[in-house]
Amino acid sequence: SSGINAEYGEKQRRMAQQKEVLAIEAETARKIAARAFAQNYLSDLVPSVFGALSENGYFYDPVQKDVEGNFVPWLLSRVKENMGHVLLSRVMVDELIRTVCDKRHNQAKQQKVVAAAAPIQKQEESKPAAPKVDVAVPPAAPSSASPVDPLRPPVIQTTAPTDLPPSDPSMPPIHELSDTQQ
Numbered sequence: 307s308s309g310i311n312a313e314y315g316e317k318q319r320r321m322a323q324q325k326e327v328l329a330i331e332a333e334t335a336r337k338i339a340a341r342a343f344a345q346n347y348l349s350d351l352v353p354s355v356f357g358a359l360s361e362n363g364y365f366y367d368p369v370q371k372d373v374e375g376n377f378v379p380w381l382l383s384r385v386k387e388n389m390g391h392v393l394l395s396r397v398m399v400d401e402l403i404r405t406v407c408d409k410r411h412n413q414a415k416q417q418k419v420v421a422a423a424a425p426i427q428k429q430e431e432s433k434p435a436a437p438k439v440d441v442a443v444p445p446a447a448p449s450s451a452s453p454v455d456p457l458r459p460p461v462i463q464t465t466a467p468t469d470l471p472p473s474d475p476s477m478p479p480i481h482e483l484s485d486t487q488q
Contacts, residue, residue, distance in 0.1 A: 359365055 356365070
């Protein structure tokens with residue numbers, strides 16, 4: 307009987323040991339399944355959470371933040387300042403060009419006037435002075451509608467310089483008006 311009890315005790319001990327092993331295996335299988343489920347669930351969750359946090363600025367590249375926060379604003383202010391200098395210099399150069407063109411234009415006008423006057427002055431110096439001829443129209447009658455009467459010939463008045471040679475006798479005389487007749 308003691309052999310039977312020992313056998314029975316051994317059998318009970320082995321069955322308890324087997325139950326314990328099965329319980330451990332079941333617990334391990336449950337833990338593995340839970341871990342697989344968690345990994346599958348979190349595999350979609352983690353990238354979306356990190357994406358949302360990155361978009362909201364919780365994760366940033368310090369170099370990129372420094373470039374965007376410090377360098378780019380400084381660069382834009384310098385570019386704006388330089389563009390202001392460029393614009394100012396263009397306006398100044400335009401004004402200088404305008405001034406030079408105006409001066410050159412005035413000089414060209416003066417040269418044309420001098421060039422046009424030079425041949426006339428040479429002709430006047432080479433010829434004796436001709437008498438000045440004035441055309442005077444006698445005043446119209448108050449009843450006439452037009453100030454000049456087309457039927458009356460104009461009266462020609464001359465002023466002869468004293469240093470002219472005597473007039474050619476073959477030429478008809480010119481009627482002179484005195485200052486009182488005008």
